[in-house]
Amino acid sequence: MNTLSDISLHTSIFPTWCPGCGDFGIWGAIKKALTELAIPEEQLVIVFDIGCSGNMADFLRVYGFHSLHGRSVPIAEGIKMANHGLKVLVIGGDGGIYGEGMGHFIAACRGNHDITLLVHNNQTYGLTKGQASPTTTKGVKTSSTPNGLIENPVNPVALALSAQASWIGRSYAGDILYTTEMIKKAIMHTGFSLLDVFQPCVTFNKLNTHQWFQQKIYKLESEGYLSNDPAKAWALSNQEDRLPIGLFYENPDAVPYHKQLQQLSDKPLVQQFPTHVSLKAVFGEYA
Amino acid sequence: MNWKVAGQAGEGIAVTGTIFAKTCIRHGLWSFAYGEYPSLIRGGHNTMQVSASTNPVSCQQKLLDVMVALNEDAIALHLDEFTKKTVIIVDKKNTKLNWEKYALSSTIFDLPMHAISLETTGSSLAENMVALGASCALLGLDLAVLKDVIKDAFHKKGEAVVAKDESAAEKGYAYTKEQGLARAETIAPHPNNQILLSGNDAIGLGALAAGVQFYAAYPMTPTSSILHFMAENETRFPLVVKHAEDEISAINQAIGASYAGVRAMVGTSGGGFALMVEAVSLAGIAETPLVVVEGQRPGPATGLPTWTCQADLQFVMRAGHGEFPKVVLAPGDIEECFSIARLAFVLAEKFHTQVFILGDKYVLESAQSIVRPAEDWTNTRYSLAQETLPEDNSYKRFAVTPEGFSPRSLPGQPHGLQLTNSYEHDEHGYATEDGAMTKAMVEKRLRKIDAILPFIPKPQLLGPQDAEITFVEWGSTKLVIQEVLRQLNTTHPNTANAIHLHGLMPFPADAFAELAKRAKRLVMIEGNATRQCEMYIREQTGITMRERINRYDGRPFFAEDIVDWVENQKKETKTL
Ligand SMILES: Cc1ncc(C[n+]2csc(CCOP(=O)(O)OP(=O)(O)O)c2C)c(N)n1
Ligand code: SF4
Numbered sequence: 101m102n103t104l105s106d107i108s109l110h111t112s113i114f115p116t117w118c119p120g121c122g123d124f125g126i127w128g129a130i131k132k133a134l135t136e137l138a139i140p141e142e143q144l145v146i147v148f149d150i151g152c153s154g155n156m157a158d159f160l161r162v163y164g165f166h167s168l169h170g171r172s173v174p175i176a177e178g179i180k181m182a183n184h185g186l187k188v189l190v191i192g193g194d195g196g197i198y199g200e201g202m203g204h205f206i207a208a209c210r211g212n213h214d215i216t217l218l219v220h221n222n223q224t225y226g227l228t229k230g231q232a233s234p235t236t237t238k239g240v241k242t243s244s245t246p247n248g249l250i251e252n253p254v255n256p257v258a259l260a261l262s263a264q265a266s267w268i269g270r271s272y273a274g275d276i277l278y279t280t281e282m283i284k285k286a287i288m289h290t291g292f293s294l295l296d297v298f299q300p301c302v303t304f305n306k307l308n309t310h311q312w313f314q315q316k317i318y319k320l321e322s323e324g325y326l327s328n329d330p331a332k333a334w335a336l337s338n339q340e341d342r343l344p345i346g347l348f349y350e351n352p353d354a355v356p357y358h359k360q361l362q363q364l365s366d367k368p369l370v371q372q373f374p375t376h377v378s379l380k381a382v383f384g385e386y387a
Numbered sequence: 388m389n390w391k392v393a394g395q396a397g398e399g400i401a402v403t404g405t406i407f408a409k410t411c412i413r414h415g416l417w418s419f420a421y422g423e424y425p426s427l428i429r430g431g432h433n434t435m436q437v438s439a440s441t442n443p444v445s446c447q448q449k450l451l452d453v454m455v456a457l458n459e460d461a462i463a464l465h466l467d468e469f470t471k472k473t474v475i476i477v478d479k480k481n482t483k484l485n486w487e488k489y490a491l492s493s494t495i496f497d498l499p500m501h502a503i504s505l506e507t508t509g510s511s512l513a514e515n516m517v518a519l520g521a522s523c524a525l526l527g528l529d530l531a532v533l534k535d536v537i538k539d540a541f542h543k544k545g546e547a548v549v550a551k552d553e554s555a556a557e558k559g560y561a562y563t564k565e566q567g568l569a570r571a572e573t574i575a576p577h578p579n580n581q582i583l584l585s586g587n588d589a590i591g592l593g594a595l596a597a598g599v600q601f602y603a604a605y606p607m608t609p610t611s612s613i614l615h616f617m618a619e620n621e622t623r624f625p626l627v628v629k630h631a632e633d634e635i636s637a638i639n640q641a642i643g644a645s646y647a648g649v650r651a652m653v654g655t656s657g658g659g660f661a662l663m664v665e666a667v668s669l670a671g672i673a674e675t676p677l678v679v680v681e682g683q684r685p686g687p688a689t690g691l692p693t694w695t696c697q698a699d700l701q702f703v704m705r706a707g708h709g710e711f712p713k714v715v716l717a718p719g720d721i722e723e724c725f726s727i728a729r730l731a732f733v734l735a736e737k738f739h740t741q742v743f744i745l746g747d748k749y750v751l752e753s754a755q756s757i758v759r760p761a762e763d764w765t766n767t768r769y770s771l772a773q774e775t776l777p778e779d780n781s782y783k784r785f786a787v788t789p790e791g792f793s794p795r796s797l798p799g800q801p802h803g804l805q806l807t808n809s810y811e812h813d814e815h816g817y818a819t820e821d822g823a824m825t826k827a828m829v830e831k832r833l834r835k836i837d838a839i840l841p842f843i844p845k846p847q848l849l850g851p852q853d854a855e856i857t858f859v860e861w862g863s864t865k866l867v868i869q870e871v872l873r874q875l876n877t878t879h880p881n882t883a884n885a886i887h888l889h890g891l892m893p894f895p896a897d898a899f900a901e902l903a904k905r906a907k908r909l910v911m912i913e914g915n916a917t918r919q920c921e922m923y924i925r926e927q928t929g930i931t932m933r934e935r936i937n938r939y940d941g942r943p944f945f946a947e948d949i950v951d952w953v954e955n956q957k958k959e960t961k962t963l
Contacts, residue, residue, distance in 0.1 A: 101801070142800055142801050165807045178651070186798055370797065376765055377596055377764040387409070
């Protein structure tokens with residue numbers, strides 16, 4: 101049995117990200133986290149959204165699905181429902197997950213599907229060259245908002261809280277070790293986990309830079325924060341002067357979606373292929 | 388016999404019709420039930436009609452033997468369906484109308500449904516049961532059979548409800564007898580092997596028989612009842628059913644489930660399908676098996692939600708950006724709904740492709756009695772990678788093969804790691820922009836078309852080998868054309884036959900041309916305004932049809948109208 105490791109994850113394609121891009125840090129943290137979790141290589145599926153972030157599909161040798169822009173979450177849910185024995189991780193950007201796929205994001209929180217959603221939150225559309233994204237700060241001038249962005253940004257942590265996600269964390273791509281730990285915890289949580297990662301886009305986001313983040317971030321646990329109070333989590337998620345990272349909220353009692361389906365109590369759906377089907381019980385109703 | 392019930396939405400019209408149809412079936416009669424209803428929950432005009440006969444029946448008939456009229460509209464809107472022989476059951480005390488206005492030649496049977504219902508059950512809810520009892524007496528059907536059907540229909544509501552409904556039916560039956568209206572010759576019940584299925588039920592059953600394990604949908608007429616059927620059966624079979632947050636999610640979840648190795652299906656109508664189209668293209672390049680039911684209703688946009696048409700053919704055939712193979716099958720009757728659903732899963736999995744079951748409100752929501760399909764089914768898996776893959780990780784999910792599809796590994800399988808990719812990709816699945824690789828992949832996927840073609844149902848010749856007129860129809864129009872042929876050929880043998888198309892894409896062009904060559908006069912019949920199938924046939928075969936009948940007012944074809952068309956043509960030819 102091969103477990104995931106730096107070597108097993110290697111593909112011959114070297115990342116095409118800009119030098120200094122936060123995606124490198126997240127990539128490193130993912131590899132480190134997967135190696136440390138020692139999951140058998142065939143027991144993990146990663147679903148990639150479309151974006152610079154999703155381009156990681158070519159840089160990780162795993163069972164992967166490089167889906168459509170904004171549609172990675174429902175693909176992941178389908179995979180998990182069909183084979184809940186797998187660990188399922190989603191990689192996407194703030195554009196795909198909080199913009200194009202916002203409805204799916206909320207539905208996944210509500211459903212408590214046992215998947216991990218890792219969002220490279222660079223507050224811009226990287227791959228399409230720097231337009232405003234759902235998390236871009238109000239007033240920022242971009243190629244699609246040359247006169248300044250009119251909308252207010254979405255708050256992913258608060259959204260996930262209000263949709264009753266059972267695990268909500270935030271990290272910063274510049275801190276690889278911390279991000280590694282957060283990824284491990286998110287994957288090990290049974291139920292839906294959102295890990296929003298601040299990811300500086302060095303090419304298109306001149307506001308939310310590494311230096312900017314380093315001045316503002318602090319770790320929640322360093323201030324004795326307990327992750328069991330949605331109201332406190334809500335308040336902290338709205339902080340702007342300082343930016344907390346860490347585990348905002350965890351509900352260890354929430355039952356994941358697949359565990360609420362009695363037909364999955366014995367084994368995963370994919371292991372129950374209906375070689376023999378009897379329609380007898382159904383026909384009765386139509387006579 | 389032709390029986391109909393009409394009244395307001397919310398008066399239990401559909402249930403009443405279904406009970407009547409099942410009563411006919413338990414007598415050994417073939418039955419067809421067709422309903423019309425507006426897109427409203429209460430109010431608005433609802434009808435359900437049942438044609439039943441000792442011979443197979445495949446569609447509704449215009450002229451009625453019995454009409455259960457629950458309000459004035461049930462008469463006013465149906466005048467051309469009444470003849471001298473029609474008996475109109477009406478509660479005169481309850482339905483006040485100006486009889487002279489209608490100059491009816493039919494028998495009016497004043498049945499105090501309201502009073503009998505009140506007297507036997509204490510409420511007016513059992514009026515329909517009174518009417519059903521009366522209908523049985525009028526048509527010579529067995530009361531005991533009706534009571535059995537009522538019991539089966541309402542047993543979930545408890546014995547008390549069943550007893551009340553039964554006694555209401557009994558009273559209706561007895562009252563009819565007392566009035567001397569009961570038919571002298573009765574029809575003896577015949578044990579038989581028929582069941583009454585709607586197209587949606589049949590697709591659901593066919594899918595179950597084929598081993599469907601994942602169904603996702605967002606409710607939309609006329610396929611909502613597939614969702615209900617599947618959900619109802621979720622715990623009886625190894626099946627997960629998901630009412631997703633939207634159609635986009637539904638199809639992407641199904642693609643995910645299919646990628647993970649289970650047989651998956653989605654169902655929707657035109658508007659919902661429009662939302663799915665991006666993912667149709669995804670499944671095309673990802674080569675993920677998928678079955679999609681598209682139940683047509685008239686558009687554009689919300690259109691006529693509860694009516695029928697065949698106007699999404701070109702849309703479905705062309706759905707999805709880019710070029711990739713697709714299979715489109717259009718079931719023509721309830722049996723084909725079942726068999727096509729089963730076939731769809733086999734083709735989807737064998738060729739790693741998408742199969743579209745293109746139905747419409749008419750075939751999906753009408754119910755027909757069919758011989759009960761086999762109870763036991765066996766399924767095999769297709770086109771999966773060998774169980775033990777080489778340890779050197781040399782397995783290639785998208786290997787370029789002569790047949791166009793390449794054995795598929797499933798997540799969880801050791802040494803089968805692969806990237807399924809919406810980007811153009813190499814044989815392992817990694818993204819590529821290489822021109823030669825792109826060309827090879829496009830061609831590889833399109834090669835499946837030739838591999839699939841032999842499995843596509845061939846055009847079917849209905850009626851006599853040779854005939855004066857050969858109708859060409861597709862999908863649900865088969866239901867009506869069979870009746871047309873019966874009527875035309877009974878009086879004048881060899882007047883007409885028909886080519887029925889249910890395998891549409893890839894198009895069995897040679898088989899069609901073979902049949903068309905023998906035809907003296909081809910007449911295309913389809914339920915749209917832009918001649919979608921006619922143009923497609925021309926594109927695929929070069930065959931041009933010069934005569935056509937198109938309908939696009941939301942109504943299905945009626946056999947009588949097509950028969951009239953033929954008769955009128957004959958007259959015109961004579962005067963020329
Ligand atoms: C349906 C659709 N619309 C638009 C695009 C073009 N597109 C590709 S990536 C992207 C945005 C990328 O931003 P984000 O999701 O934040 O990811 P990032 O590149 O920043 O990692 C867009 C709009 C697409 N691929 N599909
Ligand atoms: S554009 Fe931004 S997000 Fe994309 S690779 Fe470059 S730095 Fe990273």
